[in-house]
Amino acid sequence: MQRRRWIGVLRTPLGLTATALVVAVLLLAVLGPVIWSGRANAVDTGNILAGPSAEHWTGTDNLGRDIFYRVLVAGRLSVELALAATAIAIAVGLLLGTAPFLLGRRLGRLVTGAVNVAVAFPGLLLALFFAVIFGVGATGAVLAIGLAGAPVFARLTQTLVAGLAARDFIAAARIAGVGRIRILFRHVLPNIAEPLVVNATLGAGGALLAFAGLSFLGLGVQPPAYDWGRLLYDGIGAIYVNPAAALAPGAAVLLAGLAFNLFGETVAKGLGVTRLGARRGAIPRPVPEARAAQDEPVPDVVLDVRDLSVSFPGPAGEIRPVRGVSFAVRRGEALGVVGESGSGKSLTALAVSRLIDAPGQVDAERVEFLGTDLRGPDTRARQRLLGTSLAMVFQDPMTSFNPTQRIGGQLAEVARHHQGLGRRAALARAADRLRAVRIPAAERRIRQYPHEFSGGMRQRAMIGLGLMSTPALIVADEPTTALDVTVQRQILELLDAIRQADDVALVLISHDVTVVREVCDRVLVMYAGRIVEDLPAHELTSGARHPYTRALVAAVPDLDTDLDQPLAVIPGRPVAPAEFPPGCAFAARCPLADERCRAEDPPLSTDGAGRRVACWHAGETIAIESSVDELVEAP
Incomplete structure (x- = not known):
C-alpha cells in the first residue's frame, strides 16, 4: 500500500x-x-567581460x-x-x-x-x-x-x-x-x-x-x-x-x-504528513480515615497504599483530584475500582505506577509494592521491580504499542532489558507469551505491526507484554472499553484465568459495575477523588450502604428494566476537582443529605467485618432503600 x-x-x-x-x-x-x-x-584575456555569444552563452x-x-x-x-x-x-x-x-x-x-x-x-x-x-x-x-x-x-x-x-x-x-x-x-x-x-x-x-x-x-x-x-x-x-x-x-x-x-x-x-506550521475555591482535605484495622499487618500483601494524594498547580492554588486514598491488595485478589469519570480512578493507578510527571505531585503516608517503598527518587532496583512485577494494561490498545515497531520486538524489549536474554531468546519468549494469551500463529504474529492486529488481539498482546516477566500485580485501566461485548468477555475471562493460574493480584478499573461485580472479589467505589465505600463484590447489589454506590447499581439496566421508560441516571453532575465543597462532596446530589453532610466530610469508617464506608447515613438502611427511587431519576 x-x-x-x-x-x-x-x-x-x-x-x-x-x-x-x-x-x-x-x-x-x-x-x-x-x-x-x-x-x-x-x-x-581576449574575451574579458564579453557579452553573450554562440561561444559564451552568458558571457x-x-x-x-x-x-x-x-x-x-x-x-x-x-x-x-x-x-x-x-x-x-x-x-x-x-x-x-x-x-x-x-x-x-x-x-x-x-x-x-x-x-x-x-x-x-x-x-x-x-x-x-x-x-x-x-x-x-x-x-x-x-x-x-x-x-x-x-x-x-x-x-x-x-x-x-x-x-x-x-x-x-x-x-x-x-x-x-x-x-x-x-x-x-x-x-x-x-x-x-x-x-x-x-x-x-x-x-x-x-x-x-x-x-x-x-x-x-x-x-x-x-x-x-x-x-x-x-x-x-x-x-x-x-x-x-x-x-x-x-x-x-x-x-x-x-x-x-x-x-x-x-x-x-x-x-x-x-x-501522508501535513506541514506543521470559574472561580477556584479552597480544596478541603478529607477527614483522616478511621483505619485501626487497616494499620494491622495484612498477610501476603502485594500493594499497600495509605493516604495517597495527587495534586496539580492551578490558577488559584493547588488542585487535588485524588485525596487520601488507602487500600491494600493481597496476592491472588481481584480488586475492582468503580466510579464516574473524573472520580480519580485512573490517576490513582498512575500514581501507584509512578507515572505522574511534574508538575503533578504524589504524596502518601505509604506506597509499598512487594515490601518495597515506591516513594522517593527512582533507583535501578525499583525500576527493575516495577518492570518485572507490575503489569499495566491501558484503556486503548492502539496507543499502548509503538506503531513503528513490530509486536515481537516490543514484547522482547522487556526480556532483553530486565532478564538479559538475547534477541532470539527474547523473541521466542514473546511468541510464547502471545500463545499464553490465546493469540494463534504467534511466530508469525510477532513479526507484524500493531495495526495488523484487531482491537481484541492488541489488548491480548498488551496483556502478553505484562506477562513477559512474572508479574505479581496487573493493573487494568478500562481494558475492555473499546471492545465489543464478545471480545470484552474473552479479555475478562483471560485476566481471570491468569489471576487464578499464577496467583496474580488484579486491580480492575472500570465504569461498568456489572463487569466488576462478576470478575472481582472486592470493590472500591470512588467519588470526588476519594474512596466512599469498600465492600465485597457479591454484596454490591444488595449490601451497598453508601447512597452513591446504590445509585450506580440502580442506574445499570438489567433484564427487568422497562424498555418503554427512559434509562435511569444519577441527578446532577460530579464535582470538579477544583471546586470540592465543604462537607460531603456527594451531598448536592443526595436526597438524604442534611446540614451535617454539607458541613462535615464523613470519614471512611471500618466496621467489624472489614467493610468501609464514608457516609453519615450509612446505618440508615431503610431510609436509603426508600430513597433509591428519588436518588436515581429519569432525565
Missing part, C-alpha cells in the same frame, strides 16, 4: 516535476566539476572565464554547503527539541524558553548575527545558517515529542524501567521521523537560498572558490553591461531552491 501511494504521488505533475528537478540538481552537483571544470576555469567574467560553465561547476559547492548547514540545523534542533524530554521539567523549561526567544527573531537576522561571530568564509557561513535554522527545527521537535510523550506505549516503557535515552531513540524518534524528514527537505531549499544570500553579501564563499551566490555577487557589478552574468547564477539558485521545496511537498504527500 505504501509503495502504491509513492508511485501515485510520483506520477502526479507535482511529483514528476519535483523529482526531475531534484535529480537534475544532484546530478549537476556530482558531474558538473568533473565534466566542465576545465572550461569553467580557462582564462581568455565571460573579468578574466574571460565562461560564466555559464562556472554556474554549472558551482552547483557542487552550493549544494554541499546547503546540505551541511541543513545537517547542523537538524542536529542542533534535535538536541534542543528533545532536551525537555531528557532533562526534565526545570532544565527543559530553560531550553524551551531559549528556543522560543530564538524563534521570535527572523532567520536572516540570526544568520547575519552568527556570520559576524564565526567570521567571513564558507565555514563561518555554514555554521551561521545551520545555527539560524536550528530554533525552528527545535520548536517542531519539541511539539512532536510533547505530543508523543503522553502516549500509553511511552508509559509502558517507563514502567518497564527503560531509560529516557533508550525510549527516545527506540520509541520517540521513529514516530516523529516522517514530519522531521519533510521539514528537513524543505529546510535544505531554504538553506540553499540563505547561503547564496550570504555569499552575495560577501560573507560566504571567498575567492578563488565560488558558489552561485558568489557568482551572483560578481555578476551584479556588470549587470548594466551584461545582465546575463547575474541572471544565470540567480536562475540556478531559484531552480535549485524550487526543486528542494517542491520535493519536500512531494515527500509530505508520499508520507
